[in-house]
Protein backbone atom coordinates (compact mmCIF):
# COMPACT_ATOMS: atom_id res chain seq x y z
CA UNK A 1 0.00 0.00 0.00
CA UNK A 2 1.31 3.45 -0.90
CA UNK A 3 0.87 6.07 1.78
CA UNK A 4 2.67 9.21 2.94
CA UNK A 5 2.54 8.06 6.56
CA UNK A 6 5.77 7.45 8.44
CA UNK A 7 5.90 3.87 9.71
CA UNK A 8 9.53 3.42 10.69
CA UNK A 9 11.95 5.51 12.66
CA UNK A 10 15.12 5.65 14.67
CA UNK A 11 15.21 5.99 18.43
CA UNK A 12 16.44 9.25 19.96
CA UNK A 13 19.58 7.32 21.01
CA UNK A 14 20.25 6.18 17.43
CA UNK A 15 19.85 9.73 16.08
CA UNK A 16 22.17 11.11 18.80
CA UNK A 17 24.71 8.33 18.05
CA UNK A 18 24.76 9.23 14.34
CA UNK A 19 25.28 12.94 15.01
CA UNK A 20 27.99 12.23 17.60
CA UNK A 21 29.87 9.49 15.69
CA UNK A 22 29.03 10.13 12.03
CA UNK A 23 27.77 6.59 11.48
CA UNK A 24 25.02 4.23 12.67
CA UNK A 25 24.56 0.47 12.52
CA UNK A 26 20.86 -0.42 12.12
CA UNK A 27 20.24 -4.16 12.56
CA UNK A 28 17.50 -6.07 10.70
CA UNK A 29 16.22 -3.39 8.30
CA UNK A 30 15.22 -6.14 5.86
CA UNK A 31 14.53 -9.79 6.69
CA UNK A 32 17.09 -12.61 6.19
CA UNK A 33 14.87 -13.99 3.39
CA UNK A 34 14.82 -10.65 1.60
CA UNK A 35 18.59 -10.32 2.02
CA UNK A 36 19.06 -13.82 0.54
CA UNK A 37 16.82 -12.92 -2.43
CA UNK A 38 18.71 -9.67 -3.06
CA UNK A 39 22.04 -11.48 -2.72
CA UNK A 40 21.00 -13.87 -5.51
CA UNK A 41 19.76 -10.96 -7.60
CA UNK A 42 23.12 -9.16 -7.06
CA UNK A 43 25.22 -12.18 -8.07
CA UNK A 44 22.98 -12.90 -11.09
CA UNK A 45 23.37 -9.27 -12.20
CA UNK A 46 27.17 -9.34 -11.93
CA UNK A 47 27.31 -12.65 -13.84
CA UNK A 48 25.03 -11.22 -16.54
CA UNK A 49 27.16 -8.10 -16.89
CA UNK A 50 30.38 -10.11 -17.04
CA UNK A 51 28.90 -12.41 -19.72
CA UNK A 52 27.55 -9.49 -21.77
CA UNK A 53 30.67 -7.38 -21.48
CA UNK A 54 33.22 -10.07 -22.29
CA UNK A 55 34.41 -11.43 -18.96
CA UNK A 56 34.78 -10.79 -15.24
CA UNK A 57 37.43 -8.10 -15.66
CA UNK A 58 34.74 -5.90 -17.25
CA UNK A 59 33.08 -5.63 -13.82
CA UNK A 60 36.29 -5.19 -11.82
CA UNK A 61 36.35 -1.95 -9.86
CA UNK A 62 39.16 -2.25 -7.34
CA UNK A 63 40.79 1.07 -6.46
CA UNK A 64 44.42 1.38 -7.56
CA UNK A 65 45.26 2.43 -4.00
CA UNK A 66 44.00 -0.94 -2.63
CA UNK A 67 47.50 -2.31 -3.22
CA UNK A 68 48.81 0.20 -0.65
CA UNK A 69 46.94 -1.63 2.12
CA UNK A 70 47.22 -5.27 0.99
CA UNK A 71 49.87 -7.38 -0.75
CA UNK A 72 47.24 -9.92 -1.87
CA UNK A 73 46.08 -10.00 -5.52
CA UNK A 74 42.60 -8.75 -4.61
CA UNK A 75 39.55 -7.97 -6.78
CA UNK A 76 36.22 -6.22 -6.41
CA UNK A 77 33.11 -6.77 -8.57
CA UNK A 78 30.86 -3.79 -9.10
CA UNK A 79 27.75 -2.40 -10.79
CA UNK A 80 26.99 1.32 -10.67
CA UNK A 81 23.31 2.28 -10.33
CA UNK A 82 22.06 -1.30 -10.01
CA UNK A 83 18.45 -0.03 -10.01
CA UNK A 84 18.73 0.40 -13.80
CA UNK A 85 19.40 -3.32 -14.15
CA UNK A 86 16.91 -4.90 -11.76
CA UNK A 87 13.66 -3.58 -10.30
CA UNK A 88 14.43 -5.43 -7.07
CA UNK A 89 16.96 -2.70 -6.28
CA UNK A 90 14.54 0.09 -7.29
CA UNK A 91 12.03 -1.28 -4.76
CA UNK A 92 14.75 -1.57 -2.13
CA UNK A 93 16.06 1.99 -2.36
CA UNK A 94 12.53 3.42 -2.03
CA UNK A 95 11.57 1.10 0.83
CA UNK A 96 10.24 3.09 3.81
CA UNK A 97 12.17 0.81 6.18
CA UNK A 98 15.21 2.62 4.80
CA UNK A 99 13.88 6.04 3.84
CA UNK A 100 11.76 6.68 6.98
CA UNK A 101 14.87 6.06 9.06
CA UNK A 102 17.10 8.25 6.88
CA UNK A 103 14.46 10.99 7.25
CA UNK A 104 15.23 11.05 10.97
CA UNK A 105 18.84 11.96 10.06
CA UNK A 106 18.56 14.44 7.15
CA UNK A 107 14.91 15.51 7.00
CA UNK A 108 11.75 14.34 5.24
CA UNK A 109 12.94 14.84 1.65
CA UNK A 110 15.49 12.33 0.41
CA UNK A 111 17.10 12.42 -3.01
CA UNK A 112 19.18 9.73 -4.68
CA UNK A 113 22.76 10.52 -5.70
CA UNK A 114 23.78 7.04 -6.92
CA UNK A 115 24.00 3.38 -5.90
CA UNK A 116 26.92 0.93 -6.02
CA UNK A 117 26.61 -2.83 -5.89
CA UNK A 118 29.80 -4.45 -4.58
CA UNK A 119 30.80 -8.09 -4.36
CA UNK A 120 34.05 -8.74 -2.52
CA UNK A 121 34.91 -12.24 -3.81
CA UNK A 122 36.00 -15.01 -1.40
CA UNK A 123 39.65 -15.09 -0.25
CA UNK A 124 40.61 -12.04 -2.32
CA UNK A 125 37.88 -9.37 -1.87
CA UNK A 126 39.53 -5.98 -2.23
CA UNK A 127 40.01 -3.48 0.60
CA UNK A 128 39.19 0.23 0.53
CA UNK A 129 41.89 2.52 2.02
CA UNK A 130 40.51 4.99 4.59
CA UNK A 131 38.86 8.06 3.04
CA UNK A 132 36.00 10.52 3.18
CA UNK A 133 33.49 10.41 0.31
CA UNK A 134 33.40 14.24 0.28
CA UNK A 135 36.19 14.71 -2.33
CA UNK A 136 34.25 12.57 -4.82
CA UNK A 137 31.14 14.78 -4.75
CA UNK A 138 31.41 17.86 -2.47
CA UNK A 139 28.14 19.53 -1.47
CA UNK A 140 27.18 22.72 0.37
CA UNK A 141 25.41 21.45 3.49
CA UNK A 142 27.04 18.06 4.08
CA UNK A 143 23.73 16.17 4.38
CA UNK A 144 25.11 13.52 1.99
CA UNK A 145 25.26 10.05 3.50
CA UNK A 146 25.65 6.45 2.42
CA UNK A 147 23.52 3.53 3.59
CA UNK A 148 25.07 0.12 2.97
CA UNK A 149 22.67 -2.83 2.80
CA UNK A 150 24.35 -6.11 3.75
CA UNK A 151 22.96 -9.09 1.80
CA UNK A 152 25.19 -11.59 3.61
CA UNK A 153 27.01 -11.50 6.94
CA UNK A 154 30.07 -9.25 7.02
CA UNK A 155 32.26 -10.10 10.02
CA UNK A 156 35.70 -8.48 10.37
CA UNK A 157 37.48 -11.20 8.36
CA UNK A 158 35.10 -10.65 5.44
CA UNK A 159 36.19 -7.04 5.07
CA UNK A 160 33.43 -5.30 7.01
CA UNK A 161 33.12 -1.52 7.07
CA UNK A 162 35.73 0.35 9.17
CA UNK A 163 35.11 3.85 10.52
CA UNK A 164 36.80 6.58 12.54
CA UNK A 165 34.02 7.60 14.96
CA UNK A 166 33.46 11.36 15.19
CA UNK A 167 35.73 12.13 12.20
CA UNK A 168 32.86 13.85 10.33
CA UNK A 169 33.29 16.71 12.77
CA UNK A 170 36.78 17.41 11.34
CA UNK A 171 35.20 18.68 8.10
CA UNK A 172 36.83 18.03 4.72
CA UNK A 173 40.45 16.78 4.99
CA UNK A 174 43.04 16.88 2.17
CA UNK A 175 43.20 13.54 0.29
CA UNK A 176 45.58 11.91 -2.16
CA UNK A 177 43.97 11.49 -5.58
CA UNK A 178 46.17 8.79 -7.12
CA UNK A 179 44.38 5.40 -7.30
CA UNK A 180 41.07 6.82 -5.92
CA UNK A 181 40.72 9.62 -3.34
CA UNK A 182 42.22 8.27 -0.10
CA UNK A 183 44.02 9.41 3.03
CA UNK A 184 47.74 8.71 3.58
CA UNK A 185 47.79 5.01 4.50
CA UNK A 186 50.58 5.34 7.12
CA UNK A 187 48.60 8.02 8.96
CA UNK A 188 45.25 6.20 8.63
CA UNK A 189 45.99 2.43 8.75
CA UNK A 190 43.00 0.11 8.44
CA UNK A 191 43.89 -1.70 11.67
CA UNK A 192 43.46 1.45 13.77
CA UNK A 193 39.86 2.05 12.59
CA UNK A 194 36.72 0.78 14.35
CA UNK A 195 35.19 -2.32 12.68
CA UNK A 196 31.42 -2.35 12.15
CA UNK A 197 30.62 -6.05 11.60
CA UNK A 198 27.14 -6.55 10.19
CA UNK A 199 24.68 -9.36 9.50
CA UNK A 200 22.56 -10.08 6.43
CA UNK A 201 19.65 -7.61 6.46
CA UNK A 202 21.50 -4.89 8.42
CA UNK A 203 22.19 -1.37 7.19
CA UNK A 204 25.17 0.79 8.15
CA UNK A 205 24.78 4.52 7.54
CA UNK A 206 27.64 7.04 7.47
CA UNK A 207 28.04 10.71 6.56
CA UNK A 208 30.23 11.56 3.55
CA UNK A 209 32.67 13.33 5.89
CA UNK A 210 33.10 10.26 8.11
CA UNK A 211 36.49 8.63 7.51
CA UNK A 212 35.85 5.02 6.48
CA UNK A 213 37.30 2.10 4.55
CA UNK A 214 37.23 -1.68 4.70
CA UNK A 215 39.57 -4.66 4.84
CA UNK A 216 40.20 -7.68 2.62
CA UNK A 217 37.65 -10.50 2.47
CA UNK A 218 39.77 -13.50 3.42
CA UNK A 219 36.84 -15.89 4.02
CA UNK A 220 35.39 -18.62 1.78
CA UNK A 221 32.21 -16.60 1.10
CA UNK A 222 31.62 -13.43 -0.95
CA UNK A 223 30.62 -10.18 0.79
CA UNK A 224 27.64 -8.70 -1.06
CA UNK A 225 26.37 -5.14 -0.48
CA UNK A 226 24.41 -2.29 -2.04
CA UNK A 227 25.55 1.23 -1.13
CA UNK A 228 22.88 3.93 -1.53
CA UNK A 229 24.19 7.52 -1.56
CA UNK A 230 21.52 10.10 -0.62
CA UNK A 231 21.09 13.79 0.23
CA UNK A 232 18.58 16.45 1.10
CA UNK A 233 17.49 17.78 -2.36
CA UNK A 234 18.27 21.37 -1.33
CA UNK A 235 21.91 20.42 -0.57
CA UNK A 236 23.62 21.37 -3.84
CA UNK A 237 26.91 20.10 -5.29
CA UNK A 238 29.74 22.64 -5.28
CA UNK A 239 31.64 20.97 -8.13
CA UNK A 240 30.29 19.59 -11.40
CA UNK A 241 31.43 16.01 -10.85
CA UNK A 242 30.16 12.45 -10.32
CA UNK A 243 26.92 12.99 -12.23
CA UNK A 244 25.14 9.81 -13.22
CA UNK A 245 21.88 8.56 -14.67
CA UNK A 246 19.13 8.54 -12.10
CA UNK A 247 20.69 11.20 -9.92
CA UNK A 248 17.96 13.41 -8.47
CA UNK A 249 15.30 10.70 -8.18
CA UNK A 250 13.22 11.29 -5.07
CA UNK A 251 13.25 8.31 -2.69
CA UNK A 252 11.03 9.99 -0.09
CA UNK A 253 9.07 13.24 0.24
CA UNK A 254 9.30 16.04 -2.33
CA UNK A 255 11.90 18.10 -4.19
CA UNK A 256 10.74 21.66 -3.49
CA UNK A 257 13.01 23.04 -6.21
CA UNK A 258 11.68 20.69 -8.90
CA UNK A 259 8.20 22.00 -8.07
CA UNK A 260 9.45 25.48 -9.02
CA UNK A 261 11.34 24.34 -12.14
CA UNK A 262 10.15 20.98 -13.47
CA UNK A 263 12.59 21.02 -16.42
CA UNK A 264 15.40 19.28 -14.54
CA UNK A 265 16.50 18.04 -11.10
CA UNK A 266 18.00 20.31 -8.44
CA UNK A 267 21.61 19.13 -8.92
CA UNK A 268 21.59 19.76 -12.67
CA UNK A 269 19.86 23.11 -12.17
CA UNK A 270 22.53 24.18 -9.70
CA UNK A 271 25.37 23.00 -11.94
CA UNK A 272 23.81 24.83 -14.88
CA UNK A 273 23.76 28.03 -12.81
CA UNK A 274 27.49 27.55 -12.03
CA UNK A 275 28.23 27.24 -15.73
CA UNK A 276 26.12 30.30 -16.74
Ligand SMILES: O=C(O)CCC(=O)C(=O)O
Pocket residue numbers: 116118128133159160161212213214225227
Ligand atom coordinates in the same frame (compact mmCIF):
# COMPACT_ATOMS: atom_id res chain seq x y z
O1 LIG B 1 31.92 -1.28 0.71
C1 LIG B 1 32.89 -0.97 1.38
O2 LIG B 1 33.52 -1.79 2.05
C2 LIG B 1 33.36 0.46 1.43
C3 LIG B 1 32.91 1.23 0.25
C4 LIG B 1 33.46 2.61 0.23
O3 LIG B 1 34.19 3.03 1.08
C5 LIG B 1 33.10 3.51 -0.86
O4 LIG B 1 32.48 3.07 -1.83
O5 LIG B 1 33.43 4.72 -0.74
